[in-house]
Amino acid sequence: MAVTRRQFMKVSAASLAASSVGALGFVGAGDVLAAGVRPFKLERATETRNACPYCAVACGVLIYSLGDKSKNAKSSIIHVEGDPDHPVNRGTLCARGAASLGYIHSANRLKYPMHRKPGSDKFERVSWDFALDRIVKLMKEDRDKNFIAKNRDGVTVNRWLSTGFFGGSSLSNEAGYLTYKFVRATGILGFEDQARI
Amino acid sequence: MTVFAKRAERLVALAPGHELEGFLKMIAALVAAQHAAIAGLPPGMLPGRAAGAPLDPVTLKRDETWRVALARILERIDVAALPEPAQQARAALAAMSAGDLEVLADRFLSGDVKPGQAAEMVFVAAALQVAWTRMAALLDAAQLDPDDAGECPACGSPPVAGMIAPGGTKFGHRHLHCSLCATSWRYVRTRCVHCGSTDKISFRQFAGTSYLRAECCQACQGYSKVFYVESARTLEPLADDLASLGLDVLVGEEGFSRVANPFVLGVMAEPDGNN
Numbered sequence: 001m002a003v004t005r006r007q008f009m010k011v012s013a014a015s016l017a018a019s020s021v022g023a024l025g026f027v028g029a030g031d032v033l034a035a036g037v038r039p040f041k042l043e044r045a046t047e048t049r050n051a052c053p054y055c056a057v058a059c060g061v062l063i064y065s066l067g068d069k070s071k072n073a074k075s076s077i078i079h080v081e082g083d084p085d086h087p088v089n090r091g092t093l094c095a096r097g098a099a100s101l102g103y104i105h106s107a108n109r110l111k112y113p114m115h116r117k118p119g120s121d122k123f124e125r126v127s128w129d130f131a132l133d134r135i136v137k138l139m140k141e142d143r144d145k146n147f148i149a150k151n152r153d154g155v156t157v158n159r160w161l162s163t164g165f166f167g168g169s170s171l172s173n174e175a176g177y178l179t180y181k182f183v184r185a186t187g188i189l190g191f192e193d194q195a196r197i
Numbered sequence: 198m199t200v201f202a203k204r205a206e207r208l209v210a211l212a213p214g215h216e217l218e219g220f221l222k223m224i225a226a227l228v229a230a231q232h233a234a235i236a237g238l239p240p241g242m243l244p245g246r247a248a249g250a251p252l253d254p255v256t257l258k259r260d261e262t263w264r265v266a267l268a269r270i271l272e273r274i275d276v277a278a279l280p281e282p283a284q285q286a287r288a289a290l291a292a293m294s295a296g297d298l299e300v301l302a303d304r305f306l307s308g309d310v311k312p313g314q315a316a317e318m319v320f321v322a323a324a325l326q327v328a329w330t331r332m333a334a335l336l337d338a339a340q341l342d343p344d345d346a347g348e349c350p351a352c353g354s355p356p357v358a359g360m361i362a363p364g365g366t367k368f369g370h371r372h373l374h375c376s377l378c379a380t381s382w383r384y385v386r387t388r389c390v391h392c393g394s395t396d397k398i399s400f401r402q403f404a405g406t407s408y409l410r411a412e413c414c415q416a417c418q419g420y421s422k423v424f425y426v427e428s429a430r431t432l433e434p435l436a437d438d439l440a441s442l443g444l445d446v447l448v449g450e451e452g453f454s455r456v457a458n459p460f461v462l463g464v465m466a467e468p469d470g471n472n
């Protein structure tokens with residue numbers, strides 16, 4: 001549209017008085033209105049789009065959070081529902097997805113890598129660096145020990161059957177492609193990418 | 198029942214005890230006159246199939262239908278609901294030449310209302326709404342292309358407010374409502390109706406309430422209202438927009454601007470832009 005027909009207005013007691021409201025004869029109405037809303041507090045809320053992480057359907061969800069109006073205040077998630085604009089689920093969620101609010105606030109929710117040392121009976125929080133280094137080391141050890149380059153008949157197979165891999169249901173096509181490339185290159189056959197859709 | 202009859206009924210219900218009681222009652226009288234004016238109004242110039250919005254006032258050559266509607270509104274409005282300045286505006290319009298009226302219509306339709314004309318312009322806006330609503334009612338909805346735009350697919354005007362539908366197959370969808378021709382169209386939620394951004398959207402609501410939110414966009418500093426019909430079934434977008442101007446006062450204090458309601462005119466502000 002070449003011509004913009006949006007007449008913007010910042011509403012206030014003064015602008016209402018100067019507008020048609022005042023011009024039609026309701027001069028003090030803006031002041032009365034502004035005084036009337038003064039006791040009310042404004043609440044800041046957000047609706048954030050995301051995908052349900054529970055299965056490969058990857059339903060769209062809207063995550064509602066509520067916080068006060070200051071930009072840095074931490075807001076809390078109060079509600080999760082199906083995204084009506086999402087082409088996959090059109091606002092619906094199955095029982096698992098509909099229960100995600102409980103999962104988000106669960107005391108048992110895993111929020112960072114945890115490690116149980118050999119011989120220990122409890123998990124302890126560790127850094128991502130530690131966790132990734134440890135995973136890499138264990139994968140390498142396991143692969144070196146169990147990798148099958150050729151089968152009984154001497155045919156090259158390059159299999160690694162003693163380790164499996166899970167992808168994420170809400171990965172994009174591109175991330176799914178890269179995951180597949182990486183996992184197959186190592187020889188892993190036990191691979192679930194949750195990416196059938 | 199016309200959209201105007203429903204709107205007038207809602208305004209009458211909202212007015213008692215409201216801070217803007219007198220104003221809401223006057224607009225109720227105006228909208229009731231719109232309802233009376235639209236009965237038997239000639240359909241006006243209907244374009245053939247056009248690309249884009251077929252009733253865009255920028256490209257559509259308007260005929261005198263809207264002036265017929267204006268004359269009827271001025272004649273039938275309940276004068277008892279009009280304060281002195283409103284009565285003067287009514288008299289001034291009744292005496293105005295067709296040419297001068299067309300100038301006012303151009304001004305309103307291009308979003309260029311001067312403060313000195315604000316009172317007259319409310320009647321002009323009401324008459325143009327009647328003419329455009331009459332034409333829009335004759336369009337084939339299947340021929341309109343909403344194209345996920347923040348402008349009305351029938352006439353290209355900005356929306357007056359959005360409504361989130363309850364129940365049924367359209368559960369949870371947002372529909373925007375045209376400020377000129379009363380057409381409604383679907384628009385993705387949590388997306389700025391002015392600039393299309395989905396990035397920095399947040400909502401403002403009165404603490405503890407959930408039937409109305411201002412959808413604020415940090416990208417363009419604009420906002421628009423979203424009503425949740427689930428919480429208040431009798432909502433009417435234009436009427437409830439006027440009755441909730443109190444929220445606009447608080448949202449305005451945070452620096453956000455909105456598109457003017459067609460009956461709250463004459464004060465222009467540029468949205469603050471990139472910051």
Ligand code: SF4
Nearest residue numbers: 052054055059094097
């Ligand atoms: S809501 Fe249910 S079906 Fe949809 S992604 Fe989540 S678990 Fe899968």
Ligand SMILES: [Zn+2]
Nearest residue numbers: 349352375378
């Ligand atoms: Zn329209």
Ligand SMILES: [Zn+2]
Nearest residue numbers: 389392414417
């Ligand atoms: Zn915006």
